[in-house]
Amino acid sequence: MWLLPSKPNSMKKCIPILVALCCPLFVLCQDITGHWKGTIFNEDANQSLNYEVVIKKEKGKYTAFSHTTYLIDGKKYFGIKKINIRIAKDGKIVMQDASLVDYDYPLLPKRNVMQLNVLDLASQDNEAKLEGLFVTNSSKDYKGLTGHVDIRRVSQIIETNLLTYFQKPTADNDLSFVK
Numbered sequence: 001m002w003l004l005p006s007k008p009n010s011m012k013k014c015i016p017i018l019v020a021l022c023c024p025l026f027v028l029c030q031d032i033t034g035h036w037k038g039t040i041f042n043e044d045a046n047q048s049l050n051y052e053v054v055i056k057k058e059k060g061k062y063t064a065f066s067h068t069t070y071l072i073d074g075k076k077y078f079g080i081k082k083i084n085i086r087i088a089k090d091g092k093i094v095m096q097d098a099s100l101v102d103y104d105y106p107l108l109p110k111r112n113v114m115q116l117n118v119l120d121l122a123s124q125d126n127e128a129k130l131e132g133l134f135v136t137n138s139s140k141d142y143k144g145l146t147g148h149v150d151i152r153r154v155s156q157i158i159e160t161n162l163l164t165y166f167q168k169p170t171a172d173n174d175l176s177f178v179k
Helices: 008-029 161-166
Strands: 034-042 047-058 061-072 075-087 093-103 115-124 127-136 146-153
Antiparallel strands (some): 127 146
């Protein structure tokens, strides 16, 4: 049986331990499903890109897609990726590219280059946000990138590039709440 200390000063020492033990459990209870919009900042190019993620959860497993808008020589291009999501033991939200679903890049994308986001779930002004770092792996002819992700939950479903994409009849629509 676990007993709390009887002395008031000893209780102060237990509070940080209780917080450390409960915080990961608190994050596991948080709802990360929904529509998230914001930016991804590429430190290497010193460029902020539009970034959008839609997440759903079925039978305890997350399914998600991302949409990123790129600027190449002043022209906008897009990439849509299926992403895997898990919650780490420390409460971090880990998002990793699974596959490239569609794109309109002027060049063929480099094979096996994946993005990994390690994000914290926070609330600011009654608004949920995911923020943290991202990295891409490097390859023989591709230098890995690093940067920062800052996305906020959109309170209602609005027309966006990613949702418009999934309304197309030919799209691989794994997101049943998109109509």
